[in-house]
Amino acid sequence: MVYDQKTWDLQFRPVGHSLPYKQGCPRHWGCRSATLPWLKTMRELGIDVDEVKSTRASMDGQVPASLNFETWLKGKSKAFQDEKLGPGRADLWRRGVITLSDLLDQRGNPLSLAQLKSLYAPD
Incomplete structure (x- = not known):
């Protein structure tokens, strides 16, 4: 046990x-x-x-069970990433300014692009 x-x-x-x-x-x-x-x-x-080897289903068929969403998303096209995250959020994520966890506040609510930029990419 x-x-x-x-x-x-x-x-x-x-x-x-x-x-x-x-x-x-x-x-x-x-x-x-x-x-x-x-x-x-x-x-x-x-x-x-x-x-x-443990696997699980995905829209691409069976993938390793150890594959996390971020790694899976990195393997997708820029257009797919933009569609799922929004172009501004996807750009911040691709440049390494934010992680996928940064897209949400502590309660799990999505942050706007303006909020993300003010928190992580102030000019």
């Missing part, structure tokens, strides 16, 4: 730490944690086979 990046075996004994398992999840009111099984790899099971 895995909780708070700690693991326990199937008898609920700590693995690599001393934190007791207690009752599992939820641990308190409003708890957002979950108890999940931790699966062994094929090699850990004694089978000499490479793991299957």
Whole structure:
């Protein structure tokens, strides 16, 4: 079992730490944690086979599961980037003035181009 990046075996004994398992999840009111099984790899099971590379679907077909949106967007055309971000935002992003995270405020609301320029590219 895995909780708070700690693991326990199937008898609920700590693995690599001393934190007791207690009752599992939820641990308190409003708890957002979950108890999940931790699966062994094929090699850990004694089978000499490479793991299957993880993929996920995208509009371009299957892509590596490790591919993040920013890396994927960098591989798209300038026109596509302009269409998705807006030409001004896309230009700031391509020049490295802003990251994709900078496009939103702390509440997840989009910032206008004027707000972005005043925050990150004052003239």
